Amino acid sequence: MVRQRSTVRAGSSFPLGAHWDGAGVNFAIFSANATKVELCLFDSAGRRELERVALPEYTHEIWHGYLPDIRPGQLYGYRVHGPYAPEAGHRFNPNKLLLDPYALAFHGEIKWHDAVFGYRVGHPRQDLTLDRRDSAFVMPKCVVVDPAVTWGPDIRPNVPWSETIIYEAHVKGMTARYEALQEHMRGTFAGLSDERVIERLVKLGVTSIELLPIQSFFNDRYLVERGLTNYWGYNTAGFFAPAARYISPGGTIHEFKFMVRKLHEAGLEVILDVVYNHTAEGNELGPTLSFRGIDNASYYMLGDDPRFYFDTTGCGNTVNLRNQRVLQMVMDSLRYWVQECHVDGFRFDLASALGRDRASFDHDAVFFEAVRQDPTLSMVKLIAEPWDMGPEGYQLGNYPPGWAEWNDQFRDTARSFWKGDEGVASALSSKLLGSAELFEKRGRRPWASVNFVAAHDGFTLRDLVSYNEKHNEANGEDNNDGHSANFSWNCGVEGETDDANVLDLRDRLRRSLLATVFLSQGTPMLLMGDERGRSQQGNNNSYCQDNETTWLDWSEPSDRDHAFMEFVREIIAIRRARPLLRQEKYVHDQPADGNSLAEPEWLRPDGKRLEISDWEDPQTRSMALLLSRQGERLCVLLNAHFDEVTFELPPTEHGKWLVLADTSNGEASVAGVRGIDGDALPVSGRSLILLEDRK
Structure with a gap:
């Protein structure tokens, strides 16, 4: 029997977690329904439980105690007592070692065993049974951490939204194949801190790196049993602790902070993809790792039958942000990453789940109101994935002021247009101007639309023009996973080919797709590796592929x-150099004076204005967009027909039209490529040309 030996005092109910004050450690954990909470202390290897200390005080639903003899580095966990009554929503089981929701670091990984489940796996009554085995031998342990670190003169880039260019990346995938790095640094925060890696991002021209989840997560049992890995990380187990897999051998959690500082020194922002909508514990048949055993009825939304979860995430559970202490945990977590780790913003996975009152979504839900009034969080970048899997889950355009949103309608419309689909031109026109029909409300600006054609979830850009069908066989789900509606086109050959004509067409299409992203009003986003042709061999759901399928190839690219x-570098440079392409306000919402845009003009290839009948014609696949401001004029010619179309050019005001970019041949330059003699210009099929009226 494990006994208590340490001295324990009452301590404080604040702050939550394990807080080192320089003399000892205060432990505090929320549970409204527990009857007893025991703190378990382990040896330095995490193998032997040394003590169990009953937390002596219970204040405002917080269990707490102060141990003066504990120091940073101590490994610990909790055992929480209370009723095991799934039919009433309670799943307490003191035989299960539990992770502290506020832990700043974890030691070890889960070793999957039936003992981590609160019920007897395989029993006919399933979760209505109680498993009495101790799970400590297969559970990671929490670590008491001294969070203090010397930052030095860290200066946040504070990139204005209108100038933001996002690069979506994966910590491991970014450097796992970079052989110039020492092996122990590859795939880690330390690897991403390397000056050569950062220089690559700076030369590309992006302003902000958005990292797939780095908060602690573990490999799911079903993936481990199939020899696969939770690569993306969308199954959080700890909202304060960086994932240990991204810390180099012998390193500490401070590697993350050092990475942020190095990126800031280069002028790059750090945005974290965060998952507060569900946890790694899954549904009623999932493991008992933390929240479920601490206070299941408080941490999760339960169904009409409280034995089951109200799941709007497709992952088995939904975090209950209507509970004030659970909301506090999420807010404390966000503030921790901003204040202690200096991150510059967040992208919220399945954000509709954060604004739910069970079946309904409220754009003024308590979570959004809490963020809006918070003096720290209201000043960082906030990006919503504006949907979840529940009723009324698709909420694109319905988030509060101050939020940006992933615009999947931009993605699908741009893909369809360049694929040559009928009846898409009108929809694309609004997307090029910032999707005002979605976002122009409550004082929101064009940057609220995060524009992209490829992201981690789906085809890469190269695969988008190389595959008609998904090829997810390596995931072990008989190719039944992943989206089937990809709006992709293989240009006549499925997958890789040596046919030069097919490759030329694919190059033209990917240039046109990315040019559409960077020449549109809104916030452009580029997927890691799309700038150099990264392929996943047609896998559009690579969540479990921790291998060369998803890693960035650093070898010398093909010609x-x-x-x-x-071309990508130049088109980004053009956007950054031309304010007309990144307006603070919607272009139709500004008077035409010396500092504002005139009403944009949409023209047919014959130079006449596009009429309603043209927009309604499903065969309309060619059009020109003219943007004008006193002293500046840009014209974008788009031709999604397969064949060449000749455009009659608008009259110039300054003498000559100059080509800045041509996706048919890959020419692009901030200074201009060539001048146009005459009043007409042929545009190749599936191509875009950007013109500037210049003296």
Whole structure:
């Protein structure tokens, strides 16, 4: 029997978690329905439980105690007593070692065993049974951490939204194949801190790196049993602790902070993809790792039958932000990453789940109101994935002021247009101007639309023009996972090919797709590796592929991919150099004076204005957009027909139209590529040309 030996005092109910004050450690944990909470202390290897200390005080639903003899580095966990009554929503089981929701670091990984489940796995009564085995031998342990670190002169880039260019990346995938790095640094925060890696981002021209989840997560049992890995990380187990897999051997959690500082020194923002909508514990048949055993009825939304979860995430559970202490945990977590780790913003996975009152979504839900009034969080970038899997889950355009949103309608419309689908031109026109029909409300600005054609979830850009069908066989789900509606086109050959004509067409299409992203009003986002032709061999759901399928290839690119990379750099540079392409306000909402845009003009290839009948014609696949401001004029010619179309050019005001970018051949330059003699210009099929009226 494990006994208590340490001295314990009452301590304080604040702050939550394990707080080192320089003399000892205060432990505090929320549970409204527990009857007793025991703090378990372990040896330095995490194998032997040394003590169990009953927390002596219970204040405002917080269990707490102060141990003067504990120091940073101590491993610990909790055992929480209370009723095991799933039919009433309670799943307490003191035989299960539980992770502290506020832990700043974890030691070890889960070793999957039936003992981590609160019920007897395989029993006919399933979760209505009680498993009495101790789970400590297969559970990771929490670590008491001294969070203090010397930052030095860290200066946040504070990139204005209108100038923001996001690069979506994965910590491991970014450097796992970078052989110039020492092996122990590859795939870690330390690897991403390397000056050569950062220089690559700076040269590309992006302003902000958005990292797939780095908060602690573990490999799911069903993946481990199939020899796969939770690569993306969308199954959080700890909202304060960085994932240990991204810390180099022998390193500490401070590697993350050092990475942030190095990126800031280069002028790059750090945005974290965060998952507060569900946890790694799954549904009623999932493991008991933390929240379920601490206070299941408080941490999760329960169904009409409280034995089951009200699941709007498709992951088995939904975090209950209507509970004030659970809301506090999420807010404390967000503030921790901003204040202690200096991150610059967040992208919220399945954000509709955060604004739910069970079946309904409220854009003024308590979570959004809490963030809006918070003096720290209201000043960082906030991006919503504006949907979840529940009723009324799709909420694109319905988030509060101050939020940006992933615009999947931009993605699908741009893909359909360049694929050559009928009846898409009108929808694309609104997307090029910032999707005002979705976002122009409550004083929101064009940057609220995060524009992209490829993201981690789906085809890469190269695969988008190389595959008609998904090829997810390596995931072990008989190719039944992942989206089937991809709006992709393989250009006549499925997958890889040596056919030069097919490759030329694919290059033209990927240039046109990315040019559409960077020449549109809104916030552009680029997927890691799309700038150099990264392929996942047609896998559009690579969540479990921790291998070369998803890792960035740092070897010398082919001539085609090198040329494409140069095109991407130039088209980004053009956007950054031309204010007309990144307006603070919607272009139709500004008077035409010396500092504002005139009403944008949409023209047919014959130079006449597009009429309603043209927009309604499903065969309309070619159009020109003219943007004008006193002293500046840009014209975008778009031709999604397969064949060449000749455009009659608008009259110039300054003498000559100059080509800045041409996706048919990959030419692009901030200074301009060539001048146009005459009043007409042929535009190749599936191509876009950007013109500037210049003296």
